[in-house]
Amino acid sequence: MTPPTRIGIGDGALIARSIDDPAVFAAVFDRHWPRIHRFCVSRAGAAGEDLAAEAFRVAFDGRARFDATQEDAGPWLYGIATNLLRRWFRGQARGAAALARSDRPQERDPVDDALSRVEASRLGPELAAALAAIATPDRDALLLYAWADLTYEQIAQATGAPVGTVRSRIHRARAQVRAHLTTTPEDHR
Amino acid sequence: MTEHDDLTWLRDRQPPAPSPDAAATAEARAALLEHARPEPLAVVDVEGLRPIAGDRRRRALPRVLALAAVAAVVAVLVTSLLPAGGGSGGGDLLAPRAAEAAPLVLLARNIQAHPAAAGDATLVRLHHEYPGEPSVDRLDLFADDGRYFYAPTLRELRRATALRDPVGAHTQRKVAAAAAAADLPATEARERIVQADSPPGFPDHMGEPGLPHADEVSAEEQAAGRRTSAQLRNDPERRAELVENVFWGNTMDALIAGAGRADVRAGVMKLLATSRTVKVTRDTVAGRDVLHITETSFADGYTETLTVDADTGILTAMTGGTAGRPPTVKVDYDVERVRAADVLKP
Numbered sequence: 001m002t003p004p005t006r007i008g009i010g011d012g013a014l015i016a017r018s019i020d021d022p023a024v025f026a027a028v029f030d031r032h033w034p035r036i037h038r039f040c041v042s043r044a045g046a047a048g049e050d051l052a053a054e055a056f057r058v059a060f061d062g063r064a065r066f067d068a069t070q071e072d073a074g075p076w077l078y079g080i081a082t083n084l085l086r087r088w089f090r091g092q093a094r095g096a097a098a099l100a101r102s103d104r105p106q107e108r109d110p111v112d113d114a115l116s117r118v119e120a121s122r123l124g125p126e127l128a129a130a131l132a133a134i135a136t137p138d139r140d141a142l143l144l145y146a147w148a149d150l151t152y153e154q155i156a157q158a159t160g161a162p163v164g165t166v167r168s169r170i171h172r173a174r175a176q177v178r179a180h181l182t183t184t185p186e187d188h189r
Numbered sequence: 190m191t192e193h194d195d196l197t198w199l200r201d202r203q204p205p206a207p208s209p210d211a212a213a214t215a216e217a218r219a220a221l222l223e224h225a226r227p228e229p230l231a232v233v234d235v236e237g238l239r240p241i242a243g244d245r246r247r248r249a250l251p252r253v254l255a256l257a258a259v260a261a262v263v264a265v266l267v268t269s270l271l272p273a274g275g276g277s278g279g280g281d282l283l284a285p286r287a288a289e290a291a292p293l294v295l296l297a298r299n300i301q302a303h304p305a306a307a308g309d310a311t312l313v314r315l316h317h318e319y320p321g322e323p324s325v326d327r328l329d330l331f332a333d334d335g336r337y338f339y340a341p342t343l344r345e346l347r348r349a350t351a352l353r354d355p356v357g358a359h360t361q362r363k364v365a366a367a368a369a370a371a372d373l374p375a376t377e378a379r380e381r382i383v384q385a386d387s388p389p390g391f392p393d394h395m396g397e398p399g400l401p402h403a404d405e406v407s408a409e410e411q412a413a414g415r416r417t418s419a420q421l422r423n424d425p426e427r428r429a430e431l432v433e434n435v436f437w438g439n440t441m442d443a444l445i446a447g448a449g450r451a452d453v454r455a456g457v458m459k460l461l462a463t464s465r466t467v468k469v470t471r472d473t474v475a476g477r478d479v480l481h482i483t484e485t486s487f488a489d490g491y492t493e494t495l496t497v498d499a500d501t502g503i504l505t506a507m508t509g510g511t512a513g514r515p516p517t518v519k520v521d522y523d524v525e526r527v528r529a530a531d532v533l534k535p
Contacts, residue, residue, distance in 0.1 A: 025225055026225075029218055042204050042206035052217070053217040053221070060221065135434040136435075137435075146196055162360060164315050164317070164327065167325075168507070172491075175491045175509060178194075
């Protein structure tokens with residue numbers, strides 16, 4: 001039986017221990033579930049709850065690759081959640097048959113990752129209009145920054161992009177939002 | 190609108206997400222523990238001689254089927270969206286599309302004529318300036334084998350551990366796509382760099398996710414979502430703009446991460462030469478001949494400009510902002526080809 005988790009142990013150490021004692025991973029869940037849940041539900045509505053739960057299962061399966069020296073698994077979990085959200089939105093847009101084909105590179109398309117009907121519904125007309133023309137990697141970085149309160153470095157860890165790229169993406173996305181707000185009358189936003 | 194109004198605006202409009210209730214938390218926790226439970230020994234079906242695996246995905250499977258059922262009725266979207274600037278497939282990437290492309294085509298040829306620099310990594314010193322915020326200095330080390338390190342100083346870089354890429358080595362794929370551009374037809378080269386950001390399926394170490402059911406949203410919300418989504422998908426101009434934005438972002442990422450590699454720089458110049466929305470101007474900055482390469486496809490007048498050495502194609506600066514106003518971002522780059530072991534050794 002797993003002993004109670006000591007307070008103060010970093011996520012990396014916990015995850016390393018969970019290799020031999022899988023139940024220890026529950027402590028990682030306890031630490032991060034509320035935030036990952038909030039982010040996923042915010043972006044995907046009720047389905048976000050299942051996506052958040054799935055993010056922890058995916059993380060558990062990939063735990064052997066987590067850097068045990070890392071104190072905070074939050075960015076890693078947000079990265080998995082973001083990937084799941086993107087895949088889920090893409091699946092909603094394309095349909096199951098097309099989704100199955102999406103594993104073939106020649107079938108992928110940036111517009112598949114653009115705002116789907118479901119995502120646009122969830123965001124509401126104001127946000128959807130402001131975010132629709134922003135490329136998905138830029139939008140993902142912006143929302144991790146604005147809604148998950150991750151730093152540039154944490155977003156880099158979450159998305160696997162260089163820190164400078166993250167900065168550029170967020171700046172670009174914010175510039176596009178600002179431009180949209182500047183050129184769109186308030187009652188049409 | 191001030192610099193921070195857009196963030197406030199975004200945060201104020203974040204769709205509400207109630208805290209998970211105790212039951213949902215308990216259910217998710219229990220499902221995780223069930224998933225984490227060691228796999229039972231396989232039970233052999235004696236008649237069929239087939240092992241019956243433990244059912245670790247019993248919760249997720251019905252949802253995959255549900256997704257299939259829901260999604261099957263969703264119209265399959267048009268697939269190919271690469272703008273006409275990419276050619277019809279099979280065209281020579283070096284063939285100039287227009288007068289705008291000529292400087293980039295010439296530069297690509299010039300870069301290829303230079304001998305490859307020694308080393309196995311690219312060290313990039315960056316200086317970021319954002320109005321109203323403290324400037325940021327940082328070093329990025331991109332090893333050719335895909336490892337990536339960053340730190341504020343060279344001393345700290347020596348102690349840094351490689352940043353792991355949890356979502357599929359995006360940067361590596363962009364660099365590889367740029368390096369391959371020279372030998373590919375224009376359309377294929379563009380397609381490869383555009384798609385470099387989309388992971389090819391789900392990364393192996395993450396497993397195949399059990400996708401949940403479609404969200405239950407009101408008919409009114411669904412109708413609004415359909416309208417917004419359709420506006421984007423059915424408007425050729427906006428679709429082309431979106432693809433071009435991805436193309437620009439990915440070529441820029443490749444030019445930074447592969448800055449020390451002549452094959453990558455040449456590939457990037459050839460790729461940019463295929464774009465109808467990229468404008469090129471010559472200039473002299475601090476006594477050096479440079480090219481300003483400007484992407485003009487963003488909505489509402491926002492532009493980004495890369496400044497590269499006119500002889501080597503090495504990136505020296507990036508600015509972004511709205512035409513006619515001071516830039517809202519300026520990044521200076523100092524690029525060096527190095528041996529990773531020399532930089533990282535204590």
